[in-house]
């Protein structure tokens with residue numbers, strides 16, 4: 218076949234190319250803008266939201282997930298106004314669906330209260346004359362959802378053919394024109410670029426940071442673990458009375474109980490934090506203990522009515538690890554998103570929100586890339602816009618955890634000061650101008666690629 222025949226045939230063959238095949242890494246013909254496909258690794262909140270963003274921005278993608286189906290278990294998750302706005306900017310129907318599945322406080326008038334601060338001790342501070350002290354803001358609507366419900370709304374629009382289950386990434390290798398991905402089952406796929414939304418322990422982080430920053434690949438133990446329970450609200454109300462219906466933070470020395478309604482107020486979500494001075498040495502990140510060991514963690518510090526709710530908890534310690542430092546979110550054609558980039562402790566209820574913001578910005582930028590050769594520039598722009606903010610969330614969350622557990626040097630057990638601080642500390646997260654982020658990202662990309670402002 219003559220070379221002119223080949224030239225005629227090449228665009229046609231490319232149009233037949235399907236994800237997982239090899240064509241994507243072929244070198245471009247001269248002056249031809251190279252189309253691209255993104256491999257998204259991991260179908261958690263981050264990867265699924267990115268997939269929704271890619272659909273909206275017409276970015277071709279394949280989502281690879283290690284599990285055999287979309288996530289079906291989990292506890293409650295609360296989204297701040299920034300996260301809800303990010304959902305809306307990706308697709309207004311996602312915001313509407315989230316509103317339909319999420320729950321607020323049960324008491325009218327408490328719509329803007331994130332939590333009431335309460336003493337965890339016997340009597341919840343009544344003997345000190347303490348009244349539950351609210352914090353929140355007019356911009357903030359208290360909402361939380363069952364994680365499964367949130368995953369369900371994120372998966373609804375994703376075409377089946379874009380998702381490959383039972384695909385656990387074993388290794389990746391970058392070439393000049395793409396990334397080769399090898400899975401545990403031996404299958405090999407190729408993509409123009411990879412976005413690793415594979416969580417705090419996922420392998421992608423090693424491919425982004427391993428060479429230059431090997432000390433930053435592994436997450437570090439944040440000094441605390443949690444027990445998690447979901448109880449029927451009717452039982453919680455029977456046990457805790459007025460203390461159950463609304464979101465509350467029960468504080469004490471080295472412990473915090475965070476509680477809030479989910480599932481349209483029919484369920485009561487509880488996360489019990491225990492700070493410890495000893496390193497986490499168990500080979501797994503979760504550890505099954507006895508029921509007695511679990512309740513002993515809170516002996517003498519927590520009202521027994523609250524401990525009773527732990528009857529609905531599996532006695533499993535979930536260690537909390539985070540990425541306090543991530544010097545960069547990409548390495549040429551491989552990029553991090555969500556917890557793989559910036560796993561955080563949950564004290565500001567913002568980890569999932571940051572995943573969603575990542576997905577908004579990255580899908581927006583990718584949607585404006587016209588040639589595969591510009592993918593590293595797109596990742597550079599995403600890194601510049603997202604990393605400073607997301608890493609600040611990680612740092613300030615650790616500090617918030619110290620406050621809740623009376624370990625902060627400037628606050629100690631001063632609940633008035635702590636509540637005052639909480640009334641202000643979330644505003645920079647909640648009131649952030651995401652539309653400006655998109656504008657900045659667009660103009661940075663245009664500058665880097667030499668394109669006219671889009």
Ligand SMILES: Cc1cc2nc3c(=O)[nH]c(=O)nc-3n(C[C@H](O)[C@H](O)[C@H](O)COP(=O)(O)OP(=O)(O)OC[C@H]3O[C@@H](n4cnc5c(N)ncnc54)[C@H](O)[C@@H]3O)c2cc1C
Pocket residue numbers: 258259260261262263264281282283284288293294295296384385386387414415416417418419420443488554555556557561562563566567568569570571572
């Ligand atoms: C106790 C607790 C409470 C929290 N509460 C809140 C809250 O109220 N609000 C909030 O905003 N955030 C909260 N968070 C944080 C939030 O849950 C996380 O930030 C978010 O779920 C992370 O999503 P992700 O998609 O990045 O990662 P993950 O949810 O971890 O998803 C990663 C996916 O990648 C897949 N995967 C991993 N390795 C591979 C591989 N090798 N190959 C293929 N696939 C792979 C996994 O199977 C998984 O599906 C909380 C966290 C905790 C621990």
